[in-house]
Amino acid sequence: MTDLAYIDDSNFLSHSTGHIQAMTPISNTFDQDTILDGQAFRDLPLLVVTKGAIGLKHTLGDGRQTISVLFLEGDVLDLRQYLSASGKLACVLPVTAFLYSSEHFKQKEQDNTKFHIDQTSNRARQQLYAAQHCVDLARKSAVEKLASFIFECRKRQQLGRHLTVSLRLRRADIADYMGLRAETLSRAFAKLRKHQFIEYNNADEIHILNEPALRQLANGKFA
Amino acid sequence: MTDLAYIDDSNFLSHSTGHIQAMTPISNTFDQDTILDGQAFRDLPLLVVTKGAIGLKHTLGDGRQTISVLFLEGDVLDLRQYLSASGKLACVLPVTAFLYSSEHFKQKEQDNTKFHIDQTSNRARQQLYAAQHCVDLARKSAVEKLASFIFECRKRQQLGRHLTVSLRLRRADIADYMGLRAETLSRAFAKLRKHQFIEYNNADEIHILNEPALRQLANGKFA
DNA sequence: CGAATAGTTGAGTAGTCTCAAAACAGGTGG
DNA sequence: CCACCTGTTTTGAGACTACTCAACTATTCG
8 A cells, every 4th residue: 555666677668768768758657655765766866747646744753644745747856855854755646757867857957948947947836835835834724724725726736717626635635734634624625615615516626616705714814 | 123125235335346246245134024025136136144044924814924934044045936925034033144146146056066065955955944844833732843943943053962052033933933822832831841851041042951852742752 | 210022921712633433435246 | 236345534522722812021222
């Protein structure tokens, strides 16, 4: 269930001719709940998520769990950076990602200006998301956290002003990410539904019914 | 009290001969509670803190405050990145910092390998601090948050295993950073003192009396 | 010294957590 | 097709923590 992911030849060769091609990154898929072991990716430490979600998961001494950072479609992730982190990188959804060696990545940044700009701005964006996430965690109530999470999902999926948002993560993972217990999160969903802020028929896809109100809630007005 | 900081010629000229020298960054000082307006630093957006602390401060609709990120001695800060952030960069202590233009900074990175490595690793470290901070905020109790904060202070001040740590920030700012009310934080201090985990005579300097216990508390063991 | 700011203490309340159990969804085998 | 199993989500009741508001003490600075 939580197997460590190791890169072996069968993975490598599936998409290459045996040697790493300069401009063809290696695409890999990982099952849900796979732990990405940084050590195992020593040679291909740069990962660009193309589908799914990776979370940096931490477990406190008594079992409390947190997901501190989420890497979604389009996000760059330098596995070397997280070797010394207190958490583990876990696929919270089935993931497909491109893997790059350090040199390969640098090369591609040099050769492809757009790629370079994309990656740089992605890194900057990730810092902003982290800061915003701290704000969400620090002083917001459960419903406010959920409202914020819905907008974060919409924004990071680049859905513009769409009123239908796919949350994709499991409730338990959303709870870990927003610093709540799954039960509390469930009650927050129920409250938003009851007050006609959102509507949903399944766990994944939610419809925003009253965007201004939801926005204000997320921003902490009328607590 | 919360004046916006603008760079004017008097600031510029104090350390240069009128033109920005290629290799002499401009050192500036800012009073406590100054707000750094990104717009005003258009031409010198890169800031390296040499003393004091800058916090990214957010205010929710009903007045709740949070400091999501702290920039301490040695930290690099790209003011452009935070133009679109929901918070304001505020000096939570009197600050001195070097200011660089984008070109100047790049140049220095090219010319000075050590500088380049320092800045890059600083950026990576900041991401780790942000992730750890999310863990601290998400599921820890007040005393656990405080214990974590003490260790974060020690680590970021590179005090090694020193048992005396200067917290430097005001209680209210620590509270904003750790997602607590000042009253709750004060009670957390009292509890740590009462249980002989720490001791202190003034608000700033605290002594760790029982490091293993404090460490375990910070890590969420024996909640 | 008095005013202003910063930090602490106390009592009551609101909100989240805990634990337990029930409802629901998806897949498997009879 | 249905009973069954497993994993996920929801609901309920009670405990506990952090918040609120208010008053009080300590410190800083004219």
